[in-house]
Amino acid sequence: MNAPLRRVGVVVMVLFGLLFANLNWIQAYKADEYRTSDYNGRVQVAEYDRKRGNIEAGGTALATSKETTGNLKFQRTYPLGAKYAHVLGYKPVNLADQGIERVENDFLAGTSDQLIGDRLKDMFTGDDTGGGNVLLTLSKRAQDVAYDQLSDNKVGAKRGAAIAIDPRTGAIQALVSMPSFNPNPLASHDTNEASAAYNKLEQDPEGPLKNRALSETLPPGSTFKIVVAAAALENGIGKTTQIPAGSSWTPPTSGTPIRNAAASICPERQVTLMEAVTESCNTGFAQLGVRLGAETVKEKARQFGFEQDDLTVGQLGEGGLPTAASRTGDIQNPDGSIDQAALAQSSIGQNNVRMTPLEGALIAGSIANNGSQMRPYLVRQLLAPDRTTSYYTAKARELRQPVEPQVAADLREMMVSVVRNGTGENAAISGYTVGGKTGTAQSAPDRPDHGWFIGFALDKNGNPVSAVCVMLEQAGPGGSAEAARIAGQIMKAAIADPGGR
Amino acid sequence: MTVAATPAPSPATAGEQSGVRLARSRRNAELYLLLLAMALVAAYGATVEANLLDTVTSDFWMPAAALGAVFLGLHLVIRFLAPFADPALLPAVALLNGLGVGFLRRIDLGDAPVAERETLAVFAGQGGRQLAWTLGAVVLAAGLLAIMRDHRSISRYAYTLGLAGIVLVMIPAVLPSSISEINGAKLWVRVGSFSIQPGEFAKLALLVFFAYYLVRKREVLSLASRRFLGIDFPRGRDLGPVVGVWLISVLVLVFEKDLGTSLLYFGMFVVTLYIATERVSWLLIGLVLFFGGAYLAYVLGSTVGGPFANFYVRAEIWLDPFADPTDKGYQLVQGLLALGTGGLFGAGPGGGQPEILPEVQNDFIFAGIGEEIGLFGLSALLVVYLLIVERGLRAALAVRDSFGKLLAGGLAFTLGLQVFVIVGGISKLIPLTGQTTPFLSAGGSSLMANWLLIAVLLRVSDGARRPVTGGGGGKAARPSGGPPEQLHGAPTEVIKP
Numbered sequence: 001m002n003a004p005l006r007r008v009g010v011v012v013m014v015l016f017g018l019l020f021a022n023l024n025w026i027q028a029y030k031a032d033e034y035r036t037s038d039y040n041g042r043v044q045v046a047e048y049d050r051k052r053g054n055i056e057a058g059g060t061a062l063a064t065s066k067e068t069t070g071n072l073k074f075q076r077t078y079p080l081g082a083k084y085a086h087v088l089g090y091k092p093v094n095l096a097d098q099g100i101e102r103v104e105n106d107f108l109a110g111t112s113d114q115l116i117g118d119r120l121k122d123m124f125t126g127d128d129t130g131g132g133n134v135l136l137t138l139s140k141r142a143q144d145v146a147y148d149q150l151s152d153n154k155v156g157a158k159r160g161a162a163i164a165i166d167p168r169t170g171a172i173q174a175l176v177s178m179p180s181f182n183p184n185p186l187a188s189h190d191t192n193e194a195s196a197a198y199n200k201l202e203q204d205p206e207g208p209l210k211n212r213a214l215s216e217t218l219p220p221g222s223t224f225k226i227v228v229a230a231a232a233l234e235n236g237i238g239k240t241t242q243i244p245a246g247s248s249w250t251p252p253t254s255g256t257p258i259r260n261a262a263a264s265i266c267p268e269r270q271v272t273l274m275e276a277v278t279e280s281c282n283t284g285f286a287q288l289g290v291r292l293g294a295e296t297v298k299e300k301a302r303q304f305g306f307e308q309d310d311l312t313v314g315q316l317g318e319g320g321l322p323t324a325a326s327r328t329g330d331i332q333n334p335d336g337s338i339d340q341a342a343l344a345q346s347s348i349g350q351n352n353v354r355m356t357p358l359e360g361a362l363i364a365g366s367i368a369n370n371g372s373q374m375r376p377y378l379v380r381q382l383l384a385p386d387r388t389t390s391y392y393t394a395k396a397r398e399l400r401q402p403v404e405p406q407v408a409a410d411l412r413e414m415m416v417s418v419v420r421n422g423t424g425e426n427a428a429i430s431g432y433t434v435g436g437k438t439g440t441a442q443s444a445p446d447r448p449d450h451g452w453f454i455g456f457a458l459d460k461n462g463n464p465v466s467a468v469c470v471m472l473e474q475a476g477p478g479g480s481a482e483a484a485r486i487a488g489q490i491m492k493a494a495i496a497d498p499g500g501r
Numbered sequence: 502m503t504v505a506a507t508p509a510p511s512p513a514t515a516g517e518q519s520g521v522r523l524a525r526s527r528r529n530a531e532l533y534l535l536l537l538a539m540a541l542v543a544a545y546g547a548t549v550e551a552n553l554l555d556t557v558t559s560d561f562w563m564p565a566a567a568l569g570a571v572f573l574g575l576h577l578v579i580r581f582l583a584p585f586a587d588p589a590l591l592p593a594v595a596l597l598n599g600l601g602v603g604f605l606r607r608i609d610l611g612d613a614p615v616a617e618r619e620t621l622a623v624f625a626g627q628g629g630r631q632l633a634w635t636l637g638a639v640v641l642a643a644g645l646l647a648i649m650r651d652h653r654s655i656s657r658y659a660y661t662l663g664l665a666g667i668v669l670v671m672i673p674a675v676l677p678s679s680i681s682e683i684n685g686a687k688l689w690v691r692v693g694s695f696s697i698q699p700g701e702f703a704k705l706a707l708l709v710f711f712a713y714y715l716v717r718k719r720e721v722l723s724l725a726s727r728r729f730l731g732i733d734f735p736r737g738r739d740l741g742p743v744v745g746v747w748l749i750s751v752l753v754l755v756f757e758k759d760l761g762t763s764l765l766y767f768g769m770f771v772v773t774l775y776i777a778t779e780r781v782s783w784l785l786i787g788l789v790l791f792f793g794g795a796y797l798a799y800v801l802g803s804t805v806g807g808p809f810a811n812f813y814v815r816a817e818i819w820l821d822p823f824a825d826p827t828d829k830g831y832q833l834v835q836g837l838l839a840l841g842t843g844g845l846f847g848a849g850p851g852g853g854q855p856e857i858l859p860e861v862q863n864d865f866i867f868a869g870i871g872e873e874i875g876l877f878g879l880s881a882l883l884v885v886y887l888l889i890v891e892r893g894l895r896a897a898l899a900v901r902d903s904f905g906k907l908l909a910g911g912l913a914f915t916l917g918l919q920v921f922v923i924v925g926g927i928s929k930l931i932p933l934t935g936q937t938t939p940f941l942s943a944g945g946s947s948l949m950a951n952w953l954l955i956a957v958l959l960r961v962s963d964g965a966r967r968p969v970t971g972g973g974g975g976k977a978a979r980p981s982g983g984p985p986e987q988l989h990g991a992p993t994e995v996i997k998p
Contacts, residue, residue: 005897012914023928027844031843071857
C-alpha cells in the first residue's frame with residue numbers, strides 16, 4: 001500500500017502546486033488589474049480613512065469632512081448645499097468626482113506629492129492630520145447675491161449663469177450656474193442613495209449638473225458688439241465717427257432684413273459708434289461688421305479669447321475646471337466665400353456665434369483692466385493639513401492683451417454710456433462707475449430670447465474692482481435688463497467683499 | 502543516512518531508548534516549534550493592533566498566551582500518551598489555529614466602533630468564540646488520544662461509525678429548516694444560539710468505516726473481479742456496502758446543496774479505494790465519474806434546473822465572475838479583488854479591509870488573510886498545510902498495519918483535498934463550493950472535527966515511529982491490556998529497510 005500512498009503524496013503536491021501557481025497568477029500577475037478594479041471598494045475605503053481637507057472661501061468652510069462610525073470613516077459634507085455646487089463639485093463614493101473636489105483631489109486627500117513631508121511626519125508622530133486645505137478666491141457675499149438673485153430672477157428664467165471676476169487679477173469672485181443641485185446626497189455613503197440622487201439630477205430636463213458659467217455656450221447677442229466695436233476702433237473708426245444705421249438694413253446677398261429691437265433705436269441714417277453701442281443699434285453693427293470683414297471680426301474675437309479650447313479654471317498653473325471654447329462659427333457660403341448675410345448676423349452676436357458666460361466676463365474684465373486680460377483662477381492658496389505651510393499661492397498672470405489701452409479706454413467710455421444712458425441702466429451702482437453691454441439673443445424662432453449682460457465696475461480712482469457676466473437662458477422680454485440688474489447687485493457685493501485674490 | 506552522521510541522542514531520549522535512530526521522540530523539538538508558532542501568533546496580534554488601533558495594547562499577547570497554554574497542555578498529553586508522535590503536526594496546526602483566532606479577532610476589531618476597539622475583551626466576538634472553541638477542540642483531541650491508545654482499536658467500531666456517519670450526514674436534511682438551515686444550506690443543528698455541523702464529524706466516522714471495510718476486503722476487491730471494458734470491476738457484493746454508504750452520503754449532500762462536502766467525500770472515497778486496491782483504474786474511473794457527473798450536472802442545471810440549477814449557477818460564476826459582479830459573482834469577485842489588492846506582500850495584518858468580504862470568517866477567510874499577508878504569506882500558509890498533509894501521509898507510509906495506513910492516508914489526503922477545494926474555490930481555480938478552511942475558519946464543528954483528525958494522525962504517527970524492537974519500559978510502553986488485537990483478515994506488511 002505504500003506505492004499508492006506515495007503517489008497520493010505526489011497528487012497532493014500537484015494540487016498545492018496548482019494552488020500556488022494560481023495564487024501567483026492572481027496576486028502577482030493580475031494584482032494591479034484587481035487592485036484598480038471599479039468593483040474594488042478598498043481603494044475608496046482607504047481614501048476615506050484619512051480626513052479629507054477643507055475647501056474654503058473667505059474663512060468659511062464650503063466642503064468639509066466629518067468623522068462617522070461607519071465603514072468609511074469620514075463623511076464629506078457641503079454645509080452651504082447648492083450654492084457652491086458647481087464650483088466645489090462633489091466627492092461621491094462610487095460615482096466620478098467633479099469640480100474642485102476632482103481637480104484638487106490629491107491635495108485634499110493628502111496623497112499629493114507636495115504633502116509627502118506631512119505624511120512622513122505623521123508616520124513618526126503617529127498623528128492623523130488628514131489632507132490639505134484648498135482656499136478659493138470666491139467672495140462669499142458676491143456668491144450669495146449671485147445665487148439668490150439668479151434663482152429668484154424677476155423674469156422667471158429657470159436656467160442661467162453668473163460669473164464675476166476681479167479684472168486686475170483674474171480671481172473669480174462669484175460663479176453660479178442655475179439650476180443648481182445639492183451635492184450632499186451625492187456624497188452619501190449609501191451608494192444606492194447616491195446613485196438615485198445622481199440619476200435624478202442626470203435625468204432632470206433642466207440639466208442642473210451642467211456648469212453653465214464655464215462649459216455651456218449660447219449666442220451672445222448684442223454683447224458681441226463690444227468685440228466688433230473694438231475691431232472698428234482699431235480700424236480707423238473713432239467713438240464719435242458716424243457709421244451707417246437705419247431702422248432696417250438688408251445685407252447685400254440676402255433678402256432677410258436686419259432690424260433693431262425697437263423702432264425708437266437708431267432710425268437715423270447715421271449714428272456715432274458711441275450711440276450705436278449705447279442704444280445697441282443692430283443695423284449699425286451689421287453694416288460695421290460687413291465693412292470690417294469676417295476675418296477682422298473673427299480675429300478680434302479670437303484675441304478676446306474666443307476659440308480657446310484649453311482654458312482651465314483652478315490653479316494658475318496646470319489643471320482646473322475645464323471650460324468650453326467660445327466660437328464665432330463659420331461665416332461662409334458653401335463654396336468657401338464669405339457669406340455677407342451671415343457676417344451681418346454674426347456681428348450682432350447671432351448666426352453661429354456662441355459664447356460662455358466666462359468669456360463674457362473676460363471681455364468685460366479686459367476692457368476694464370486697460371486691455372489686459374488676466375487668466376481666471378479659483379484656487380487662491382493650498383494650505384498644509386495643519387494650516388501652517390502654504391504649498392501654493394496664486395500669482396496673477398496675464399492671459400492675453402486683446403486691445404491697446406487707448407482702445408480699452410474708448411470701449412470703457414462707450415460701455416459706461418450704456419449703463420448711464422442706454423440699455424444697461426439697471427446695473428448702476430451709486431458711488432462707482434459702471435459700464436456694460438446688454439444682449440438679447442434669439443435661440444430659436446419659437447423660443448424666448450436669452451438675456452445677457454457683461455459689465456464692470458470702477459472705483460472712484462478708475463481702478464476696476466469687478467467684471468461680471470450674467471446670462472438668463474430663454475428669459476424672454478426684459479431678460480437683458482434683469483441680467484443687468486443682477487450684474488449690478490453682484491458687483492456691488494463684490495465691491496463690499498472682494499474675496500481672496 | 503549513516504549512523505555516524507546522525508547526532509547523538511539527546512539525554513532526554515537517550516534514557517528511554519537504546520540508540521535506535523527511529524526511536525527519538527523529538528518532543529522537545531515539538532515544544533520549541535510550538536513556542537515559535539505562538540510567538541508568531543503574538544507578533545501577528547501586535548501588528549494587527551498597531552495597524553487598527555495605532556497603538557499596541559498591553560494585552561496583545563493574551564490570545565497567543567491563552568492558546569499557548571492550551572496547546573502546551575496538549576503537548577504534555579502527547580508527551581505522556583503518544584511520545585513518538587510526529588513533532589511537526591502540533592506546532593503546524595497550532596500556528597494555523599492561532600492565526601485563525603488572530604484574524605477573527607482582527608475582524609472583530611475592524612467591525613467594532615473605533616472607540617470600543619481598544620477595550621475589546623479577549624473572549625469577545627468571533628475571535629473570542631474561536632478561542633473558546635479551540636480550547637474545547639484541543640481537550641477533545643487530548644481525550645481521543647487518552648481513550649484511543651492504539652489506532653487499531655477504533656476499527657472495532659467501524660460499522661457503528663459508518664452508520665453514525667450516515668446519520669450525522671442526514672440529520673440536518675431530515676430536521677426542519679428552522680433549526681437546520683443557515684444561509685440557504687441545510688447543514689446545521691441549531692439549539693438556541695449554539696449550532697453544530699454534524700457533517701464535519703461524519704467525515705471522520707465515514708473514513709474509519711471506509712478504511713476498515715476496504716482493508717478487510719482488499720484481497721477480494723483486488724482479485725475477485727470481473728473484467729469489463731479492460732478494467733477489473735470487483736463483485737458487487739464486495740463493494741456494495743461501502744459504495745452504498747458513500748452514495749447515500751453524497752446524494753444527501755447534493756440535495757442539501759453542500760457541493761463542497763460531496764466533492765470531498767467523493768475524493769476521500771476514491772483515494773481510499775485506490776490506496777487499498779493499488780489500482781490506478783479506480784482513480785481513472787473516479788475522475789471520469791467526477792468530470793462526467795459535473796458536466797452532466799452543468800448541462801442538467803442549464804436545461805432541467807431543479808437541484809442542479811445551483812450547480813449551474815456556480816459553474817457560470819466560476820467561468821466568468823465579472824459577468825455579474827455586483828450580485829451572483831459578488832462574493833468571488835470581492836475575494837479575487839482582496840487577493841489582488843494584497844499583492845505580493847499584502848497590506849499587513851490589520852492594514853487591509855477584509856471586513857467587506859462576505860463570509861470572510863468562513864469560506865473566504867483565506868482571501869481575507871491573503872489581502873493582508875500577500876502572496877508570500879499565503880504561500881507560507883500553503884506550505885504549512887502541505888507539511889501537515891505530507892506528515893500525515895508519512896505516518897501512513899511508516900505505520901505497519903494496513904488499517905492505519907489507509908486511515909492516516911485517507912485523513913491526510915482529505916485534509917489536503919479540503920484545503921484545495923476551498924482555496925481553489927476562492928481563487929477561481931475551480932468552481933466555488935462552500936467549505937471551511939481547516940483550522941482557520943470560524944466555527945466549532947470544523948475546528949473540533951479537524952482537531953480529532955489531527956489526534957488520529959498523531960496516534961498513527963506515534964504507532965509508526967515507535968521503535969520496532971520492543972516498547973521498553975516507562976512512559977513509552979504500550980498501554981497495559983495486552984498486545985493490540987489483530988485486525989481480522991488484514992495482512993501484515995513487512996517494513997522495508
